Each structure stands twice: as structure tokens, then as C-alpha cells.
Amino acid sequence: MCKSYDEMKCKVTACCDPIRVLVTGAAGQIAYSLLYSIAKGDVFGKDQPIILLLLDISPMLPVLDGVVMELQDCALPLLKEVVPTDKEEVAFKDLDAAILVGSMPRKEGMERKDLLKANVSIFKSQGAALDKYAKKTVKVLVVGNPANTNCLIAAKSAPSIPKENFSCLTRLDHNRAASQVAMRVGVxxxxxxxxxxxxxxxxxxxxxxxxxxxxxxxxxxxxxxxVKDDEWLKGDFISTVQQRGGAVIKARKLSSAMSAAKAICDHMRDIWFGTPEGHFVSMGVYSNGKPYSVPDDLIYSFPVVIKDKAWKIVTGLQINDFSREKMDATATELVEERDTAVSFLGA
Incomplete structure (x- = not known):
């Protein structure tokens, strides 16, 4: 005898307790592309109920109400509750996962140090909120730019949460690189x-x-x-990936949203379920100064493998002089960003 739809729906959604997932900047365009995928089970599993916490600044609450209405209208069986708020004590309570999308964008005429200062204020506050309200096992993904340094500030501001629980998004760049190679080879x-x-x-x-x-x-x-084209792989391929975000803005008049949301889903799904055997992915994670001679106390993108919700940097890869120079150059930029940002922490 066939089971009723309600019986099957109950079986799907009643297997476990809901997890609490926060998305900040929830009225923005990246979140608009992201929330549906989370709510329908693409990230945390097809049988995992979800409570979504949506945080944005007070002026965006009317827009956020519209996002909530759309999520309700999707009639998704895994979505148990949606909580829109502008209050950190509500948004960060008992979190299992936090996706920090919202940040201060760079405005015309703004110097980089001013951008860093504005974001230090945001991510210092959110790190403290994580420390005070979230579960100590919370997995935190920082998306808002400058993502690496914002992630470091959040981690420093949440001393009771392991730094290994924090990561920043470089999966979009990883996906862009894989796509460029695939298109070049025709696979x-x-x-x-x-x-x-x-x-x-x-x-x-x-x-x-x-x-x-x-x-x-x-x-x-x-x-x-x-590929059979070393010149392309060492030249245009690299610059295309490095500048892809700017190219999207130039063409679309808006920053990457759909592809960023897809990358966030990929990143968080790999944290939750692990990476396939023989595969590694790119994530911005905490450096202790040992792997590949990257300076200590940075959030730096490495190749990682993930198992049981814990990442491990892939070690032992041979680094040639071409790669070493480029790895050091990006580390130098991160050290400068870190030192500037940390100087604002006490302000």
C-alpha cells in the first residue's frame, strides 16, 4: 500500500533536529542566490531540517521581509523556520553554521585602509557575537571582502572558538580556475x-x-x-582568474552573485560531508607558519582535504620558483592587510 505524501514528508524531515544556519547580508544579491539552495537541502543534506537566521542592517529589514515571504512561498519541507533580524543576539544564538556574507563594500574615493577599518568594526562585533552566543562547534565561512582579513579579525574576536572553525571563501576562484582549464581542453x-x-x-x-x-x-x-600551452597557463590563465570578478562587474554592472552562491554551497557542503578521495579543494584557513613557509597568523588559501568536518592542509607538494614567487607576493599583501587591520582592533 502506498504511503501518503504527508507520511513520506514526515519521514524525510523528522530524521534529526534542525540545524541553525546564519546568513548575514541576507537582503543582498549573493544571499538571494544562496538561500534557496540552503533551504532545499543542497548544502547540509536532503534530510537535514534547517532554521535560517537572516541578519542585515536595520534599513534593509523591509527588503528582508520580502525575502522571507519568498522563502515561505517556496514551500520547502526542510525549512522549519526563518528568522529575519537586525540584532546580533538573535542572529548568532546557538548556531551550527555561520555564513558571513555582509561587509562594507569599497566606495568611490575610499582608501584601502578606510575599507579595512570599516570592516574591522563589523567583523570584530560579529566575532564577539559568535564567541558569546554561538555553539563552540560552529563552522564559520567569511565571504564579505576583504574576506581573508575579515575572517582573521572574526577569529581573533572569538577566542573561545577554535581558529580551525573559521575559513574564508576562495572556492569561487578555485571553480573559475577549473572552468578555464576545462574550456581550454574541451572537457x-x-x-x-x-x-x-x-x-x-x-x-x-x-x-x-x-x-x-x-x-x-x-x-x-x-x-x-x-593544455599544451605553457605560455597561456603561466600568463593569461592566471590573470583571467585573478581579474574575473572585475570582468563580471564590467559586463553585468553588478558583482558576482550566482557563481559566488554556488561556491559558498560547494565550500560548506565539503565541510559538512568531506572531500572525495584523491581530491583537494581551496579554502582560506589559518596558517601556523609551517606549511609552504607561509607566514604565521594569516588566513591564507591552501589546498585542503576535509574529513569529519575538519580540514587538513595538503602537504608535500613540490613548489617551483615560479610558484614560490607568486605565493610569497600574495602572502606579503596579506601581512600588510593583517597589520593594518589589527592596528584598528583596539580602536
Whole structure:
């Protein structure tokens, strides 16, 4: 005898307690592309109920109400509750996952140090809120730019939460790099694995394919062998990935939203469920000064593997002089950002 729809729906959604997931900047365009995927189970699992906490600044609350109405109108069985708010004590309470999308964008005429100062204020406050209200096991993904340094400030402002619980988004750059290789070779993107984004989510990032593989006609080979154009891989390929965000803005008159949301989903899903055997992905994570001679006390993008919700930097990769120079250049930028931002922490 067939079960009723209500019985099947109950079986799907009653297997476990809801998790509490925060998205900040929730009235913005990235969140608008992101929230549906989270709420329908693309990130945390098809049988995982969700309570969504949506945080934005007070003037955006009317817009946020419209987002809530749309989520309700999607009639998603996994979405148990949506809480729109402008209050940190509400938004950060008992969180299992926090996706910090909102940040101060750079405005015309604003110097970089002014941008850093404004964002230090935001992420110092949100880090303190995580420390005070969230679960100590919370997984925190920082998206708002400058993402690496904002992530570091949030982590420093939440001393009771392990720094390993914090990461920043470089998966969008990782996806861009894989896509560029796939298009060049003429294969699907999932035929490309183990590209690396080193360093900062900025124009100094280093998209590295020296350790990447591509499958062509059933045969896995090194990317350099498949592409057969070293000049492109060491030139236009790198600059295209580095400048892709600007190219999207120039064409669309708006920043990347759909692709950023997809990358956020990829990043958080890998944290929750792990990376496939033999694959690594790029994430901005805390450096202790050991792997690849990257300076201590930075959030720096490395290749990582993930298991049981814990990341581990892939070690032992051979770094040639070409790569070393580019890895050091992006580290230098991050050290300067960190030192400037930390100088504002006590302000």
C-alpha cells in the first residue's frame, strides 16, 4: 500500500533536529542566490531540517521581509523556520553554521585602509557575537571582502572558538580556475581536479595548476600536458582568474552573485560531508607558519582535504620558483592587510 505524501514528508524531515544556519547580508544579491539552495537541502543534506537566521542592517529589514515571504512561498519541507533580524543576539544564538556574507563594500574615493577599518568594526562585533552566543562547534565561512582579513579579525574576536572553525571563501576562484582549464581542453569541468588557489582572495591570488589533473577521453593527465600551452597557463590563465570578478562587474554592472552562491554551497557542503578521495579543494584557513613557509597568523588559501568536518592542509607538494614567487607576493599583501587591520582592533 502506498504511503501518503504527508507520511513520506514526515519521514524525510523528522530524521534529526534542525540545524541553525546564519546568513548575514541576507537582503543582498549573493544571499538571494544562496538561500534557496540552503533551504532545499543542497548544502547540509536532503534530510537535514534547517532554521535560517537572516541578519542585515536595520534599513534593509523591509527588503528582508520580502525575502522571507519568498522563502515561505517556496514551500520547502526542510525549512522549519526563518528568522529575519537586525540584532546580533538573535542572529548568532546557538548556531551550527555561520555564513558571513555582509561587509562594507569599497566606495568611490575610499582608501584601502578606510575599507579595512570599516570592516574591522563589523567583523570584530560579529566575532564577539559568535564567541558569546554561538555553539563552540560552529563552522564559520567569511565571504564579505576583504574576506581573508575579515575572517582573521572574526577569529581573533572569538577566542573561545577554535581558529580551525573559521575559513574564508576562495572556492569561487578555485571553480573559475577549473572552468578555464576545462574550456581550454574541451572537457566537462568535473574532469578537472586539484587546481589550487594560493593566498588572498584578491588580484594577487595565485591560481596554480602544477598539481592539477584533467581527464581526457578516459585518460587522466597533468594539466600542462593536456593544455599544451605553457605560455597561456603561466600568463593569461592566471590573470583571467585573478581579474574575473572585475570582468563580471564590467559586463553585468553588478558583482558576482550566482557563481559566488554556488561556491559558498560547494565550500560548506565539503565541510559538512568531506572531500572525495584523491581530491583537494581551496579554502582560506589559518596558517601556523609551517606549511609552504607561509607566514604565521594569516588566513591564507591552501589546498585542503576535509574529513569529519575538519580540514587538513595538503602537504608535500613540490613548489617551483615560479610558484614560490607568486605565493610569497600574495602572502606579503596579506601581512600588510593583517597589520593594518589589527592596528584598528583596539580602536
Amino acid at each position: 566537462p569541468t568535473d574532469n578537472v581536479k586539484n587546481v589550487i588557489i594560493w593566498g588572498n582572495h584578491s588580484s594577487t591570488q595565485y591560481p596554480d595548476v602544477h598539481h592539477a589533473k584533467v581527464t581526457v577521453s578516459g585518460t587522466e593527465m597533468d594539466v600542462f600536458d593536456a
